[in-house]
Amino acid sequence: MYYKRQMRKARERYPAGHSTVLPMEFSGMKIIPISVLSDNYSYLIIDTTSSVAVVVDPADPQTVQAVIQEEGVRLEAILCTHKHWDHSGGNKWLKRIYSSCRVYGNAADNIPGLTHPLSHKDSVTVGCLHFKALFTPGHTVGHMIYLLDGRAMGAPSSLFSGDLVFLSGCGRMFEGSASTMLSSLDTVGSLNDDTLLWPGHEYAEDNLLFAAEVEPHNAVRENKYQWVLQQRGQKLCTSPSTIGEEKAYNPFLRSHCAELHLALGLRQLEEEDWNQFRARVLEELRKHKDQYNRR
Template identity: 40%
Template sequence: MKIHHIPCRGDKYAYLIIDESSKEAAAVDPVEPEKLLQAVNENGVDLKLVLTTHHHWDHAGGNAKMKLLVPGIKVYGGSIDNVEGCTDKLENGDKLTLGADVNILSLHTPCHTKGHISYYVTSKEEDPAVFTGDTLFVAGCGRFFEGTAEQMYQSLCVTLGSLPKPTRVYCGHEYTVENLQFALAVEPGNARTAQKLLWAQHQQKENLPTIPSTIEEELETNPFMRVDLPELQTSVGCHSPVETMQEIRRRKDHWRG
C-alpha cells in the first residue's frame, strides 16, 4: 500500500491510496479532481472508488466532476442526501476492499458533521492508516458544527483513540503549527508538544507536510485526545472528560496565537 498526499486549495489535503499488487487506487476527498487524476496517471493505477469524509464543499465538492471524468466510479460517504455525488452510503463498521491486499473500515466519527466518516485502512505489510477528514487534525480537532462535546469525545477518544498506536493519521488540512501552539498554551509543561512544535515549524519553513502523525503521537500531544487526564481537567477548571472537551474547544474557537 502506498499513500500519496495531494495538496489542494491552500491548506487542504486529498489523498490517493494505492494497492501496489493490483495497481488499484482510491481517492480520499478529491476536491480538485484534475490533481488526483494527474497522480493516478503518474502512478499508472486504476482509480476504482472515492472515499468522502463529510459533506463540506472543500471535501465533497469535487465528487460530481470526478464522476464525469471517471464514468462508473463509486463514491462512498456517510449520506447520499447531502454528500455531493455520493453513490453508496456507508454505516459504521462497513468494510470495503481495494485490490487484493487493502482493507477499508468505515468509522462513524460525528460532531464536526453528523455523518462524518473516518476510513481505517490496513494492508499486510505496512502499519495501518486512518483518514480522519475534519474530525481529527494533527494536535487538534474540527469545530463542533453539527454535534456535541460528548460526540467528539466518543469520536476522538473512544473510536479513534482505540486504534493501534502506530496507526498513521492523515487529516484533511495543514493546521499543525497553529494547533501545536494552542496545545502548548493548554499544556505548557508538555515537552513532547514543544518538541513537535519545533519540528512542525521547520516543516512549514521548508514547505513540507506535517502528515502523517500517529495515534500514539496524538495521545501524547493533542489536548482534545488527552481530556481523560485528571491533571488536564483540573488545569482548565473542569471535572469530567466531556466538560474538558467542551472547554478546550471553546478556548480554541476564541484563541488568537
C-alpha cells in the same frame, strides 16, 4: 460558485500546492498526500500490484486527476469523509471522468455523487486495499473516517481522519454535542498506537501552539513543535503522525488529563460521571480553541 472561486484562488496562490508532499511506499501499496486548496489534503492510495486506486476527499478534482494520470492507475473508489465542499466538492467531476468509480460516504451527510452509503464498521475493498469505515459524527452529522488495514502489506494501519482529528487538533463541533464528539474522538483513541494519521488539513503549527497554552509542560508536544517548525519552514507536509503520538500531545484526545483540567479551571462535580466530565472538558477546550483562532 463559491467553491469554484475558492479553488481558483488557491491554485493562483499556490500553483505547486500549499505544501511539498512525500509519498509513502510499502510493499504492494503507496500513499500519496495531495496538497489542494489553501490547506487541505486529499490522499491517493494505490494498490501497486494491480494498479488500482482509491482517493480520499478529492476536493480539487483536476489536481487529483493529474496525480492519477501520472501514476498510471485506475480510480475505483472515492472515500468521502463529510459533505463540506473542501472535502466533497470534487466527487461529481471525478465521477464523470471515471464513470465506474464508486462514491462512498454516510447518507446523513448529503454527499455529492454518493453511490454507496456506509454505516459504522462497513468494509470497502479495492484490489488488496481493505478499509473499515467508522461513523464519527460531531463535525457533521454524517462524518466518517476510514481505517486502512496495513497487515496484508506488513505495514501499520492508516487512518484518514477528515475533519475529525488533525495533528494536535480536532474539527469544530458544527453538528453535534460535546458528548457526541467525545465518543467519536474515543473511537480514534482506541486504535493501535502505531496507526498512521492522515488528516484533512495542514494545521499542525497552529494546533501545537494552542496545545502549549493548555499543557505548557508537555515535553512530547514541545519536541513535535520544534520538528513541525522545521518542516513548515520548508513548506513540507507534516503528515503522517501516529495515534500514539497524538495521544501524547493532542489536547482533544487528552480530556482525561489533570494538567489540562487545571489549565481550564475545571473539576469533576460530585454528581457528574467521568464521561460527562470529559465532555465538559472537551467543550471548554473547543471554546478556548475557537477564541484562540480569532485572536
